Amino acid sequence: MEVKLFSSGLKVSKLSYFWSSHKRNMCEDGKAKTRVLFCGPHFPASHNYTKEYLHNYPFVQVDDLPFDSVPRLIGNYDICVVKSMRLNSDVIARATRMKLIMQYGVGLEGIDIAAATNHGIRVARIPSGKTGNAASCAEMAIYFMLGLLRKQNEMQIAVRLKKLGEPIGDTLFGKTVFILGYGNIGIELAKRLRPFGVKILATKRNWPSYVPNGFSSTEPKSQNGTQEDWVDEKGCHEDIYEFAKKSDIVVCCLTMNSETAGTINKNFLSSMRKGGLLVNIARGGLLDYKAVYESLESSHLGGLGIDVAWTEPFDPDDPILKFPNVLLTPHVAGVTESSYRSMAKVVGDVALQLHSGKPLTGIEYAN
Template identity: 70%
Template structure:
């Protein structure tokens, strides 16, 4: 049996050796034009997850390199992100930072938190994460409203399920109307040229005073200055985010000074379950490529 070799390479040395490899599995490292231009033998770039905003897809396409991601619905990534969204919601409702302050000051019985029960939750972007989130929110006794560009897409996956899980459905142009009737807004949108900064001054103003905003998708869906102003004015009741405008996020950023802000380090999809599932997909794809078989289990974007 042929012995397999594992190369341990510091990130800064990747440009020097990338020409030796046929497959690249991307996590947080930026795979830009310069790096792709050095990948002379590369045949496939696979994102270890869903978001491809760190990969220059156009540059890869011009060099004949296929780019793919791992669908979140089959690996546990989507359900892991859905659970994180609920964690952030509960943390905001129960005033996580204030509870820690109470513990530090040996105080009991404060703060007075709130429940999910009876709340209206707006899932903005009803894809794989939105579907898994709705499944898990239903037992909390919430009203679920959601928007999606097309409710006919992935109809086999959503058939029946969305009818039972979503109390009110809308299109993307309805996002401000839905925000105006929600107690909690959860961003589950993909980041692209149309959605960057979609949570802007106008959107935040449309939200109910004191309502909560949770983002488990991409940081740049939120306009930074508008979000900061909405927190400073007290209009936004709380912000829970697993993603930020720049990553890693500056721990001294003014947004983090608020007691009603919870920030986690982009770990919504980072669970044992999802990582093991995605690793198996990658392993299967590598074996398929070696055997010259069709590549399955991944979603090509070029």
């Protein structure tokens, strides 16, 4: 029987495959490799830069898998970087080897954190303030503001029609900008807006030194002041409608969760000044699509700049793109060489720390 077993080509093939597969998953010292999974085809620089960072560490394996393969193969990995995939309880239950689920950035709304906790898996984000991600997003917000004020789409039409001196745009100077959600991105945005000569309003749930009903000052703010000095008037979430009435431009920088979903709704939009501009660099679900569409159609909303959408990838035939005062980018606000290299280092360092049994640093836990 023994001779017959090993004389079978099929048996030898299966045995060889087992040992070659086992060898690929083991280090020279006999210890299992630490395996990092990136989910899905989008945001390719995230896994490419991480692979590059870990190139000299063969005991850490980095893979990117199609969405459809993740449920079947997730059990082989120690760390999962979700990117734009939603990890529900069914998928998480299959992650029997998983130690950590993390986002290549901040947003964790696609992860069932309760399910991960029940299965003993930690969930974490990469803080945006230390990687350059917040700064990159803030710069994109300014790009949208300037593009809408200067009528970027109409300028391209004028070029094609060989027209000069039109359209008539507007300046950012003298405008009132409402930063809805004064977190890391909001702080970086306020700092960059100050030299433009704007008035800055901002809301957040908790300020270190909050004065009810906000505060205002006629004194010019310093570009080198503190995080709070960059804001002319502060408020809490209850003040968002009042602040919308005072603003020429609203920039949505909120964290997406069950409480903030649909914050930019019909009531909010109707409270904005006629002709006001709306910019969203956070998450698409913060905006009520129908309400935004109707506000653009009635010309109450003067322009929309979005880096994130209701469905992603964005439908290039979406009716909202018929409006000349809509600017759309493909979720690239934080996708810069600087921020992505920094976040690749965080993911790589976490993998190295996990492999060596050291405490994980550079991340912020959500459970």
